Amino acid sequence: MYEIIVNGKLTKTDKVKNLLKYLRDDLDLKAAKNGCEEGACGTCTVLVDGKAIKACVLKTDKLKGKKITTLEGLSQRKRDVFAYAFTEVGAVQCGFCIPGMVMSATALFLKTLEPTKDEIKKSLTGNICRCTGYVKIEEAIELAAEILRTEREIPKRDCKGMVGEHVHRIDGPAKAIGEGVYAEDIRIEGMYYGGAVRSLYPRARVLSIDVSEAEAMEGVLKVLTAEDVPGINNIGHLSFISDWDALIPVGKITRYRGDAIALVAAKDKETLEAAKKAVKIEYEELTPVLSIEGAKDENAPKIHENGNLLFHQKLSKGNVEKAISDSKYVVTEIYNTPATEHAYLEPESATALPTNDGIQLYTSSQSIFDEQREVSRLLGVKPSKVRVTSTLVGGGFGGKEDMTVQHHAGLLAYVLQVPVQVTLSRQESIYVSTKRHSMEIEMTTACDENGILTAMKTTILSDTGAYSSLGGPVLQRACTHASGPYNYHNIEIDGKAYYTNNPPGGAFRGFGVTQSTFASESNINKLAKLAGISAWEIRSRNAIRPGQILPNGQIADAGTGLVETLEAVKDEFYKNKYVGLACAFKNSGIGVGLPDIGRCRLTVIDGKVHLRTSAACIGQGVGTVNLQILCQTTGLDPKNIIIETPDTHVTPDSGTTTASRQTVFTGEAVRLAALELKNTLKGKTLKEIEGYDHTEEYSGITDKIGSFKENPKSHIAYGYATQLVVLNESGKIEKVVAAHDVGKAINPKSVEGQIEGGVVMGLGYALTEIMPFENGMPQVKFGTLGLLRSTLVPEIKSIIIEKNTEELAYGAKGVGEITVIPTAPAVQGAYYNFDGEFRTELPLKKTAYKK
Ligand code: FES
Ligand code: FES
Structure with missing residues (x-):
């Protein structure tokens, strides 16, 4: 039995596992995030006897007598100061790196509360942020040090929420202190862990798949292959192409090393990894096409039916x-x-659970409606049977537009009728993602x-x-x-x-x-x-x-x-x-003449305006932008507005977070909806229009390429x-x-x-x-x-x-x-x-x- 002191309390485990997994899975302390599990990103930073250390490189058997402090274990005063400082200077975007940054700053503050800029920079060398460029994170740490040093009160920022104003991000404080919920933070009673067995070759014919050994392992629920797909086995961000096999069937040819061939559901992550290795796949290895030059060759094998020229x-x-x-x-x-590589700090994760005749999917992506379309097609059900709800998204930069785990989680949950979470390891993410x-x-x-x-x-x-x-x-x-x-x-x-x-x-x-x-x-x-x-x-x-x-x-x-x-x-x-x-x-x-629509629904519930859009916040802060547009247009106090999470059953389709479009397209839809609300509110209070529910859209009209205009x-x-x-x-x-x-x-x-x-x-x-x-x-x-x-x-x-x-x-x-x-x-x-x-x-x- 290994005894470890975590946040002042004695904890015990008989398992030798990495500290990050122990904190997150066994102790339910989820402020430390898993960005890479190889000691390279810093999202898992905790204090070990007062020093900033990456939890993912420590093992539970080596921590006897050590004092571990996670963000949850900081005093309320420190948590409040960090939440304020990071939000005040605008240091929080996707937020996935921030708890790790806060812990590195905490270690620095144990040495000095008057750090120089250089000392701050050096204290962050183990922490990667892909969103902010570090500038505002360093400012936040300077500000936090000053407030803690001078023991002054945390200032209050009272704002009207107007356009152009420095309005605090609505998600800033929770993300800064590790209370934001990302896809891998979801836990559901009886949940299984799912994962894919992937091709050993970039181009090979799959001759056979033997799942018997894997399925016989204790803790393995089932192994699925393409034969188990109830709907259409192809996905694709552009529905009219949909050329991506969800699972490569026996007899077909793989197209890259990231191709999935079988899906395993197991009771824990260790069993999952062991079972993936136990799935036996026979291949006929084929010569791959690995360059543009090779793809152009008229004798080159065709990677897709219509040849190698996509566009x-x-x-x-x-x-x-x-x-x-x-x-x-x-x-x-x-x-x-x-x-x-996009290198968003949050690896891909999705959790699905069966509902009466469909699934509920929790995911971190750039468009819940694209996922609904693609997953329902795979399951062979109507889109309305797939309810997709967004968690926080730990960065995207375009890389979370395509399906990576959502369809696999959805398929496992639907076929096996159990909740399943699928999360890519960082290395798998590098192999699989666009x-x-x-x-x-x-x-x-x-x-x-x-x-x-x-x-x-x-x-x-x-x-x-x-x-x-x-x-x-x-x-x-x-x-x-x-x-x-x-x-x-x-x-x-x-x-x-x-x-x-x-x-x-x-x-x-x-x-x-x-x-x-x-x-x-x-x-x-x-x-x-x-x-x-x-x-x-x-x-x-x-x-x-x-x-x-x-x-x-x-x-x-x-x-x-x-x-x-x-x-x-x-x-x-x-x-x-x-x-x-x-x-x-x-x-x-x-x-270029394509449909492009932003939508916003405003609903008054209990005297508050619920601002509903499906615009994914991948770190850019679209929720706060929408709040400001609503306040500017109506003059309403931000305290009377609730920004809702994207959810296909509640929020209208606002289109994908892509092409720098959300502020303009969904923002304009918010402005139009707000004008209508303002009109309705004339001489009335929000309470008097209880139940108000109105949706507006903005459609941007453009001309096709090659237009004769x-x-x-x-x-x-x-x-x-x-x-x-x-x-x-x-x-x-x-x-x-x-x-x-x-x-x-x-x-x-x-x-x-x-x-x-x-x-x-x-x-x-x-x-x-x-x-x-x-x-x-x-x-x-x-x-x-x-x-x-x-x-x-x-x-x-x-x-x-x-x-x-x-x-x-x-x-x-x-x-x-x-x-x-x-x-x-x-x-x-x-x-x-x-x-x-x-x-x-x-x-x-x-x-x-x-x-
Ligand atoms: S350094 Fe531990 S998760 Fe990346
Ligand atoms: S805010 Fe740092 S990685 Fe997104």
Whole structure:
């Protein structure tokens, strides 16, 4: 028997297990989170005799006499201070990393309550945050130290909840002190643990599956295969493609190493892992297709029935060849951008339980209605029989748009009629989940003797991996934004996305534009040198202005603020020596003629307004944004408003959290619903309209690509940005200045947080992040992905430009994705100035960060 003191109480166990599992599963202390279970992320940080230690690397048999403190064991005063400080400065986004950060800060405070900035940074080196860029977390720790040091009262922030006000995030305090409920925190009486047996080969025919040994094991309920699927065995984020087998049947061919072949349900996690190993699968190994080059080969095996070309996009305007040959300066380069990992801190998890004739699913994802559609199709039941309720989402960045565990949890629960939780280990998540598409881009850009852009011609090849996911739309956005936000009209773009046997590419913050902008802005860096003008000047001369026409034909509206973002960084540009600069634009909303609807339902219950949308908060804070829009429109006090959790049986379908659309689309639906409520409330109190229940929607109307209109509207809104990167004499990044035209900052702290987090993600993409594959298998662990830690993050200055004349969602444009787009080419430009070497591959080589 092992005796361990946890939060001052003696606990006993006869099991040798890792401390994190002991805390979470045996003691029900869930503030410590499981982000990686390999000591690399810090979400599980606890105090052991006053030192910050990762619980996942400790075993219960080695803790005799040690005092363990979890976030639950801190004094109420400390918990309140941390909850306030983290929320006040806007340090909480998805929140999954925050309890670990708080425990690292607690260990620091045991040494000093007057920590320097450096000491704070160093105290966080074991903790990764993928959302915030660390800036506000460090500020929160400084503030918490000050309040604890001075023993002053925790201030009260009384706000009216108005648009533009610094309104505390509604989910901030609970997330900060580990009380927020994420998908893996769900516990249901009698729950089983489910998991998949996955392919040993990227491409192999499954000859047989023998489940007898596994099913005979004690504690194993059942092993399911494709034969047990009651509905259609295919899923797919785009329903008209649905090319992803939920389980590979006997006789069929696997498409990547992440393919599931059998599903096991067992009474505990240990039995589950043992039973997965006991499932015997015979394969006929086949030669895989592992590159775009290989996929293009006419003799290549077909990964899907219709061949290996998933999507082909051609766009052209003007006379490119003539414009190029008439131009004074022409640059042609070939760029390579890698696959990268979303690295949200929360691995995928879902819990399903049987209901009378369907299931209830608790999940962490980017759209509960997409899950309802895909899971019900798999189960062969009407969508209404699958009720999906969202838990908190520990980060997504596009990576939680596709199904990973939800369909498997749903299938096990429905067929076996027991509650089942399926959670991916971090390594399984890396093997299974979608990646940022790797692309090969050849691009020619031309300008005249004054640096005025004249033409751009490009071919973009994308490795979409084993399944389509959003490979078509991602490639399309890469193409539609490849010209950059400039005023010229000769373009020729040819993009192709190919299936391979690598992990699937999917949506990832920036959605293809990150890749094509690296090429287009880097080419402009070179053209500026040829034309003898600065990187700032060439962009200023060409920047799209209101009333001008974007290369895609859309007229730039009066709210177009690219020039203002350039002006905002001008001084910094000219006062620094080694400086790089890049501009970007990014659509808000799905656009291109596709249906795109935000919805909001307002219901008055017990004198309070229940704000109901299914907009997933993946960290960006859409619930608080909606609250502010409702308060601004109605004048209601935030205390009278309850923001409800997305639930397919309660909240209307507000569409996926994708394409930086929720603030604009669902935000506008909230504004419309709020106007109606305001009207109803005239001269009445909320109590007097008890039972009020009204739903509004906003539908963004756009034109298809290839529309014959002279000036088609491709997207409802575009955000614009300029980012600037300064290197010091030793080639390290000293500072990033990020100026973003966001239309209207509904919650300025959240906007800053998006910018800071996006910039750090962009720096990682530019400098350190890797995802090597060998035989279709990622050769990385969470700790070797190259994610930036706090000590490597430079000063980040965010500048918010508010320029919009639209009343749509009070003029807001999306900001989530664009923040990551210009960073890599700005870094490329800075190194080009630093050593004269023109780098065309990411992550950049021969820098202070990578050999
Ligand atoms: S879960 Fe322990 S370090 Fe990641
Ligand atoms: S807030 Fe840190 S990982 Fe999301």
